[in-house]
Amino acid sequence: MNIAVTGLNNVDNPAPGVPVIRAIKESGEFSGRIIGLLYDTLEPGAYLPDVADISYVIPYPSAGLEHLFQRIAIIHEKEKIDVIIPTLDSELNGFIKLAPRLKELGIATYLPTADQLTLRAKDKLADFCKKFDIRVPKNILATSVQDLYKIQSHFEYPVVVKGIFYDAAVVNNLEEASTAFHKLSAKWGLPIIIQEFITGDEYNVCALGSGSEMIGAVAMKKMYITDKGKGWSGITIHDPSLLELSKKTITALQWKSGLELEFVKDKETNEYYLIEINPRFPAWVYLPAAAGQNLPYALLQLALGKTVRPFTTYDIGKMFIRYSWDWITDIKEFETITVHGELNHG
Template identity: 40%
Template sequence: MPLTVAVSGINSMENPGSGIGVIRSLLESGSDYHCIGLAYDAMEPGLYLDEFVSHAYLLPYPSSDAQKYLDRLLTICRDATVDALIPVFDSELPHYISSRSRIEEEGLRILLPSRDQYDSVRKSALPELAEQIGVPVPRSIAVTSYEELSTALESLGFPAVVKGVFYEAYPVHSHQEAREYFDKIVAKWGYPVILQQFIRGDDFNLIGCCGKHGRILGLVAIKKLLTTQMGKTWSAVTIANDAILEAGRRFARELEWEGGFELEFRITPEEEIYLLEINPRFPAWIYLATAAGINLPDRYIKHLFEGKEDFPEEYEVGKLLVRYTGERIRSIGDFERIVVHGEKKP
């Protein structure tokens, strides 16, 4: 019997989730998996990519009532006989963390950070965590008003970076531009908004996954070659960088992290390394790690069901990711059925 794995984040858009990459990795692993997509909107493109998502359900938005969210999630898992969950959105993780005992009582398996671990990687807490793992961070200031925004910009100078508490980061060069992005981020993600010192250099990321007690299941480092306006990876290449990999090991060891994660770095022309942020979930470029030989979703499941902890560390350097846009033509009836039934059936 195949293991049924429910995966969120199938919104393959400008700011994509990692769900399609996770599902693709599982389906190409050689193991026997049946994947269920978890979506928040009937227009999420993953719902219409039949080669990856043949069966999917709609969830309430993460901002909804916690009990309503949990009830719907557990109903889906019972209906689809789900064995394991891989949530990949920052904003949904608090629901899973607070309901972990109830989720596991249902026989579902999952890797998740604790609430303290999750809080420790929030952008406002980054300086303290960076000190623990020995990598400096740009100066950062959390703001909740126009007055605090202006004061922070006077302190940091221009250019600066305006960041949301969950997603989105925009370089700004004036008070007016900063205020526009401040309003945009607050409307979408709420307070606080993070103002960060702008560091010139190249962007590098590290993906990883940890099992119980911070046991590292795999790490892969990349250099970003092209990014979107929001700083999301559009093309990248796998690299070997001992300093970045060691920072990932220290992160896992110091926090005894559990689950997927991403560390974002900037390296200056003087080769100084700065930690820009830590994301408590798999990034959208996860399939590049799989293509390079480190299939983290498969290792995640094997750790949960087989207790496996020792995996090869080596991966192929020089693997190139190039993201592209495409179109999928479907009947309006497909959309209507998802809206009416809250489900896409095989």
């Protein structure tokens, strides 16, 4: 069996590809090859011999879906790919569009529909939550700097300024909001989301939905957060109300694929607010696997049309501590991947 996975750029804002591969390989049931799909020749996962057996550079979906499809078709001829698991937010829409053509080639995917992807988008989240009676911070959308003047009439500072795909900044005044607006809109486009700031601790849930039910969900509290807002260590927790809320959200979305739900627990009221739904597994997806819910492997099974019984428990108090490590390689490997667009670890 040959499984292709994207998102091997586990840098300071790590993508989920490497932990997805790690979970699949350590399932104890997987035997096959892992094919890494890269958007950059310096994605670290490509160089690590225990991650992907072979990696290929592919074009960004924004360069044109036809280019991406043709490149995958060429790789497929050599590798006979059974399943592709895209792990990045920004490529999902493209892969959803390509899924029927990939299926014709014999490549399975396990993705939400375009409508589901839109429902949970950062600029649509508040509407979705209101419809299904899920607590969500108030928000407004900004398409120009002029819109930032509306903040004062809707909120009290601080507020959260969010990019449409990634990144967010907590700002304390109009000047900071304007700086964040320019930075985020230049990087990720418009609109920018202005969200009410809820004071409290952040909780994250990594989950998998089958479209009709929640297959698994593991809740985690970040214990150490980098200046980019990334959890660098975390611990699994058990709060039935949080898992119930996650189930309600996933069921309402009829979500099919992996996802991450981000909540803030209001310090005053102890109530959870859903602040974000990321449409793919998070970079900490190996923690659920280590705690007893191997969600990437379950997704793989579902993609192959197999039945997966929903998980019901996981280990509480299981921690992850992320670390960085300098991998040393020779320029020959960089040369190979740059010139030939692939790197083979055999």
